Amino acid sequence: MKATATANANIALVKYWGKRSTDPILPQNGSISMTCNGMTTTTTVEFSDKYKEHTVIINDEEFKKDEKDIHGHIDRICKIAGINLKAKVISESNFPVAAGLASSASGFSALTMAAAKAAGLNVSSKELSIITRQGSGSACRSIFGGFVEWHKGEKQDGSDSYAEEIVDKNYWPDFRMITTIVEVKKKPVSSRGGMAQTVANCPYYEGWLKTVESDLDAVRTGIKQKDFLKVAETAEYSALKMHATMIATKPPIMYWIPASMEIIHSVRQMREDGIHAYFTMDAGPNVKVMCLTKDEKEVSKRLNELDGVVRTILCTPGDGAKLVDKHLF
Amino acid sequence: MKATATANANIALVKYWGKRSTDPILPQNGSISMTCNGMTTTTTVEFSDKYKEHTVIINDEEFKKDEKDIHGHIDRICKIAGINLKAKVISESNFPVAAGLASSASGFSALTMAAAKAAGLNVSSKELSIITRQGSGSACRSIFGGFVEWHKGEKQDGSDSYAEEIVDKNYWPDFRMITTIVEVKKKPVSSRGGMAQTVANCPYYEGWLKTVESDLDAVRTGIKQKDFLKVAETAEYSALKMHATMIATKPPIMYWIPASMEIIHSVRQMREDGIHAYFTMDAGPNVKVMCLTKDEKEVSKRLNELDGVVRTILCTPGDGAKLVDKHLF
Numbered sequence: 001m002k003a004t005a006t007a008n009a010n011i012a013l014v015k016y017w018g019k020r021s022t023d024p025i026l027p028q029n030g031s032i033s034m035t036c037n038g039m040t041t042t043t044t045v046e047f048s049d050k051y052k053e054h055t056v057i058i059n060d061e062e063f064k065k066d067e068k069d070i071h072g073h074i075d076r077i078c079k080i081a082g083i084n085l086k087a088k089v090i091s092e093s094n095f096p097v098a099a100g101l102a103s104s105a106s107g108f109s110a111l112t113m114a115a116a117k118a119a120g121l122n123v124s125s126k127e128l129s130i131i132t133r134q135g136s137g138s139a140c141r142s143i144f145g146g147f148v149e150w151h152k153g154e155k156q157d158g159s160d161s162y163a164e165e166i167v168d169k170n171y172w173p174d175f176r177m178i179t180t181i182v183e184v185k186k187k188p189v190s191s192r193g194g195m196a197q198t199v200a201n202c203p204y205y206e207g208w209l210k211t212v213e214s215d216l217d218a219v220r221t222g223i224k225q226k227d228f229l230k231v232a233e234t235a236e237y238s239a240l241k242m243h244a245t246m247i248a249t250k251p252p253i254m255y256w257i258p259a260s261m262e263i264i265h266s267v268r269q270m271r272e273d274g275i276h277a278y279f280t281m282d283a284g285p286n287v288k289v290m291c292l293t294k295d296e297k298e299v300s301k302r303l304n305e306l307d308g309v310v311r312t313i314l315c316t317p318g319d320g321a322k323l324v325d326k327h328l329f
Numbered sequence: 330m331k332a333t334a335t336a337n338a339n340i341a342l343v344k345y346w347g348k349r350s351t352d353p354i355l356p357q358n359g360s361i362s363m364t365c366n367g368m369t370t371t372t373t374v375e376f377s378d379k380y381k382e383h384t385v386i387i388n389d390e391e392f393k394k395d396e397k398d399i400h401g402h403i404d405r406i407c408k409i410a411g412i413n414l415k416a417k418v419i420s421e422s423n424f425p426v427a428a429g430l431a432s433s434a435s436g437f438s439a440l441t442m443a444a445a446k447a448a449g450l451n452v453s454s455k456e457l458s459i460i461t462r463q464g465s466g467s468a469c470r471s472i473f474g475g476f477v478e479w480h481k482g483e484k485q486d487g488s489d490s491y492a493e494e495i496v497d498k499n500y501w502p503d504f505r506m507i508t509t510i511v512e513v514k515k516k517p518v519s520s521r522g523g524m525a526q527t528v529a530n531c532p533y534y535e536g537w538l539k540t541v542e543s544d545l546d547a548v549r550t551g552i553k554q555k556d557f558l559k560v561a562e563t564a565e566y567s568a569l570k571m572h573a574t575m576i577a578t579k580p581p582i583m584y585w586i587p588a589s590m591e592i593i594h595s596v597r598q599m600r601e602d603g604i605h606a607y608f609t610m611d612a613g614p615n616v617k618v619m620c621l622t623k624d625e626k627e628v629s630k631r632l633n634e635l636d637g638v639v640r641t642i643l644c645t646p647g648d649g650a651k652l653v654d655k656h657l658f
Binding site: 203204206207208210211237240241243244245247248250252254256257258259260261262264265268308 | 532533535536537539540566569570572573574576577579581583585586587588589590591593594597637
């Protein structure tokens with residue numbers, strides 16, 4: 001009753017921002033992401049009657065019950081599998097967590113796949129994405145590789161709110177997502193808290209929701225056509241619209257720091273210089289830059305020259321979550 | 330046929346963002362501002378038949394016809410006065426122009442008052458604000474001192490879209506507006522261009538308009554009650570909502586630079602430290618910080634310690650536009 005899975009982070013091209021239900025987690029709007037090779041979490045789960053309670057260790061730090069809902073998510077999987085055991089979970093990521101770098105996405109998808117296997121569950125990827133979604137919304141996209149759409153669904157039980165591959169990782173290997181690391185401090189507001197405040201107290205949230213379907217259509221079509229400008233322009237605009245809802249929330253939610261603006265203006269300057277680079281941002285200060293292989297070196301060079309950039313992580317379209325043989329304990 | 334006027338800049342507490350008509354200039358929404366002692370323009374206008382065309386010199390730089398609509402505004406005043414002469418105009422400001430520092434507000438109000446006097450026009454302050462508005466919208470507020478409301482009006486001829494004093498400069502002398510200067514470069518998008526793009530291409534603009542009336546009520550009442558927190562909190566949120574509409578415009582309008590974010594986060598930190606400081610921003614990178622006399626020294630000190638701040642300008646509630654005896658030529 002022991003299994004290990006790896007999962008990659010994903011970066012949304014059309015952003016998920018706002019829940020219509022917290023139990024189960026269901027989104028206000030659909031979203032599309034790229035699964036990012038290069039930002040990976042590996043998680044080993046063992047169920048055993050020798051354990052008296054769940055033990056969860058993430059990057060050498062123990063997480064207690066009620067922190068990040070991890071224990072509850074393990075219980076959820078046990079319930080689905082019809083077992084009543086406690087688990088030991090060890091998880092390691094190769095990138096900074098809790099800095100708006102989608103650590104919960106890779107974390108919850110690796111955890112769900114490993115726990116499901118260890119619990120003896122035999123489910124499809126679609127079902128796995130539905131289970132993952134109940135732990136962390138955007139994590140359901142990391143079950144799949146390449147470019148992925150999370151359908152918002154309509155039903156209150158969540159059975160039609162699942163992720164699905166648009167194209168696999170080999171369809172458009174030239175697409176690059178360069179993540180900048182600007183600080184490793186924990187962010188001031190969790191994305192969960194931020195989106196709840198926005199839905200409740202932003203006068204622009206209705207305007208946000210009205211624009212999402214056309215962004216989804218543009219990005220989905222753009223991916224299938226490998227139309228970089230269509231995808232990247234729409235993705236950049238989706239991120240700005242999302243951040244604008246946060247900035248206009250009462251009280252305002254400000255994830256941008258001086259280094260974020262430095263990178264944004266640098267990317268805009270790149271475009272004036274004829275380089276096809278576009279940015280996106282999540283609920284944190286780091287900026288992610290989209291480009292194609294042909295511009296990858298120049299974009300990386302310019303980003304690393306900026307004062308506020310500690311380092312960059314180069315991501316290509318990556319694999320979905322998968323089981324591996326080598327356990328962490 | 331020569332007259333000189335001085336006028337102060339004004340900083341909006343409830344922002345003007347968007348025109349419902351460009352000819353004549355009429356706003357989508359009402360606004361409230363403080364007239365700022367310390368950011369002053371002095372303008373001398375002389376009409377004479379010795380001039381063959383208008384000559385306009387602002388801060389030692391000559392402005393030709395079609396630049397900034399200044400020549401057209403002089404013609405407008407001539408037409409109202411029933412004269413047919415050309416003018417020489419010399420104007421000087423004691424603060425950087427065209428950096429989102431309301432230079433057109435002090436400039437157009439001083440110009441209008443001086444030109445009206447030189448042209449022999451005898452009009453009330455309300456009428457003067459209506460004439461000024463036709464040259465530059467927000468400038469109509471600088472005709473008055475203290476705290477001023479610009480009524481948006483309903484009529485297409487603009488006769489009910491004028492500025493009016495809420496309270497004079499002596500009513501609340503403790504209010505402080507500290508302007509930070511972060512750069513003297515010209516801004517990339519004029520406020521005129523920025524607001525036109527926003528009205529046309531921002532999915533949140535309707536949401537913006539829906540919130541303005543309650544902000545006007547809060548700030549107007551807050552000023553009369555000298556309720557600093559009510560005024561400053563509402564003003565900060567009005568500025569953020571305005572910038573959020575720009576950020577969510579297609580293509581996006583980004584006035585914020587790294588130094589802007591540094592100041593914003595510094596002000597938020599001041600509040601965590603118990604200092605009552607709030608910020609506002611206009612169509613440029615500079616941030617203006619509101620506080621009361623009791624916190625003025627500490628706020629100024631902290632702002633001047635920031636890397637991105639070149640200097641600060643301390644403003645108190647100031648006079649409206651007025652005629653002065655000393656001419657610039």
